[in-house]
Amino acid sequence: MSDSNNEKDLIVEGKHADNERLKLDSNYLRGTIAEDLTDNLTGGFTPDNYQLIRTHGMYQQDDRDIRAERQKQKLEPLHNVMLRARMPGGIITPTQWLAVDKFSQDKTSYGSIRLTTRQTFQFHGVLKPDIKLMHQTLNDYGIDAIATAGDVNRNVLCTSNPVESELHQEAYEWAKKISEHLLPKTRAYAEIWLDGEKIEGGTETDDIEPILGKSYLPRKFKTTVVIPPQNDIDVHANDLNFVAIAENGKLIGFNVLVGGGLAMTHGDKSTYPRKADDFGYVALKDTLVIAAAVVTTQRDWGNRVNRKNAKTKYTLDRVGIETFKAEVEKRASVEFAESRPYQFTFRGDRFGWVEGIEGKHHLTLFIENGRLIDGPNSPLKSGVAEIAKVHKGDFRMTANQNLIVAGVAESDKDNIEAIARQYGLINDGISKQRQNSMACVAFPTCPLAMAEAERYLPGLVTKVEAILTQHDVSEEHVILRVTGCPNGCGRAMLAEIGLVGKGPGKYDMYLGGNHSGTRVPKLYKESVDEATILTEINQLVEHWSKKRNADEGFGDFTIRAGIVAEVKVSKRDFHA
Known part of the structure; x- marks a missing residue:
């Protein structure tokens, strides 16, 4: 659609989706969650509260591996919740980490900590009697889960380990400011989970939502702060992105990218992954007002009739990019300047030691699929806890599911590395291919999963490694991502090879992303099994190894070769 100011193009008319009813009736996200917590007859929540608890950072789940057996026993599913913490920029202190580690060990069904693509951690398998304790325990250590899910602005990401540490500190502070500015102002979280206690860093407010509105947003909203040349947070997966522009190593402003998003629905051609559009440059002083203007424009113009078309990307395509941009400028009383030049050249994490400023060093640890748990011969979770006991800096969780031990003094490097090696957190044999492969959680906990992802990826990578070795490109890598469904959590729609779950053991296979994360791939094979996937990868890698141009990535080759x-x-x- 061309850009248009016709009022009928700005608002989608029709009966609103039921989620709009429950948000409006929720009394600013309270619902009857508190009453549900006292119902001991079920381990779950009522349908409305099942949705509302998401804005409090939780998803109701159950163990799908045992669901059928429980049905035979005439038992309800083993309901539990997954909690996702709010950690802007992914920074967590050693003291906080040890508290998280202890709770995961004592009060979750799986005893694990999961690092996520949203640069935070998740608890899986928390039963209803321990939910309130979980929130209160986190609050005691300055952590909350407000607005990490649901129709709100979610955890704000920030480049984890840039080349310039001073610039990172400035960008991180802006990530925190943006997060706080866009948070829900309702007291519901404090009332329900903290017995009305004041949230650290929060303020007493009346139940007024000046940015999000009484009905909150039409759909989830994701925001990032990124420092070129690293695109480690995948800007094109997000609704709103602030690309740091620096002069002489100091942050002076941001280019603003709007309208990215990866989720889609199988069989629905009105849904699709989409890159973000560059609206232009703004000075630092205008950052928060621009953020609010983008959010409120999406709040007012987003599709509240059809949730599958409710994300910002669809609003831009429906009303027109220039129309949306002009409205943002009008609401912010700020005009975008011409975008400043920047380039993304890399989006993975920089593993091993990297030297920062003031004699400090950062150690990036590869955590496969972000899952920290003690397994046979790999006590990874205990290893991080041991590091936390002696570490004087902080930890940074990356958007690629890895962990950075940040701010290590020269004199402490040997001790930190020795602990990491002792507990299997450093493995010099990890290939570039494994480091650049990623999966969402999927089975057994995610209710949306159609196929395996996290449990499937390690074995798949081993087979892909063998293919690369067979064709003499073992030092190269392909951005490989697997998701259990098309909702985008594993960011497969920015991969060079993206596998999207279609059914048990079946995946749609997408090709054509690139190393910098600036191109959406396209469907190559539909609903294929592993044997077909490996056959195709083998043939494609063979062609790539023989016919590629110098330094040509796999995804670029698949485009050039047609x-x-x-x-x-x-x-x-x-979909063409």
Whole structure:
């Protein structure tokens, strides 16, 4: 659609989705959650509260591995919740980490900590009697789970380990400011989980939501702060992105990118992954007012009739990019300047030791799939806890599910590395391919999963490594990502090879992303099993190894060789 100021193009008319009813009736996200907590006849929540607890950072789940057996026993599913913490920029102190570690060990069904692609941690398998204790324990250590899920602005990401540490500190502070500015102002979280206690860093407010509104947003909203040349947070997976622009090593402003998003629905061609559009440059002083203007424009214009088309990306495509941008400028009383030049050249994490400023060093640890648990011969979770006991800096959780031990003095490096090696947190044999592969959680906990992802990826990577070795490209890597469904949590729609779950053991196979994360891939094979996937990868890698140009990545080769067409404009090209 061309840009238009016609009022009928700005608001989608029709009966609102039921989620709009429950948000409006929730009394600013309270619902009857408190009453549900006292119902001992079930381990779950009522349907409305099942949705509302998401805005408090939780998803109701159950163990799908045992669901059928419980049904035979005429038992309800083993309901529990997954909690996702709010950690802007992914920074957590050693003291906080040890508290998280202890709770995960004592009060979760799986005893694990999961590092997520949203640069935070998740607890899996918390039963209803321990939910309130979980929130109160986190609050005691300055952590909350406000607005990490649901129709709100979620955890704000920030580049984890840039080349310039001073610039990172400035960018991180802005990530925190943006997070606080866009948070729900309701007291519901404190009332329900903290017995009305004041949240650290919060303020007493009346139940007024000046930015989010009484009905909150039409759909989830994701925001990032990124420092070029690293695109480690995948800007094109997010609704709103602030690309740091620096002069002489100091942050002076941001280029603002709007309208990225990866989720889609199988069989629905009105849904598609989409890159973000560059609106232009703003000075630092205008950051928060621009953030609020983008959010309120999406709040007012987003599709509240059809949730599958409710994200910011669809609003931009429906009303027109220039129309949306002009409205943001009007609401913010700020005009975007011409974008400042920048380039993304890399989006993985920089593993091993990296020297920062003031004699401090950062150690990035590879955590496969972000899952920290003690297994046979790999006590990873205990290893991080041992580091936390002696570490004087902080930890940084990355958007690629890894962990950085940050701010290590020169004199402490040997001790930190020795602990990491002792507990299997450093493995010099990890390939570049494994370091650049990623999966969402999927089975057994995610209710949306159609196929395996986290449990499937390690074995798949081993087979892909063998293919790379067979064709003499073992020192290269392909951005490989697997998701259990098309909702985008593992960011497969920015991969060079993306596998999206279609059913048990079946995946749609996408090709054509690139190393910098600036291109959406295209469907190559539909609903294929592992044997077919490996056959295709083998043939494709062979062609790539023999016919590629110098330094040509796998995804770039698949486009140039005509294996798949390039997706330039998602609405037009993705399903074509």
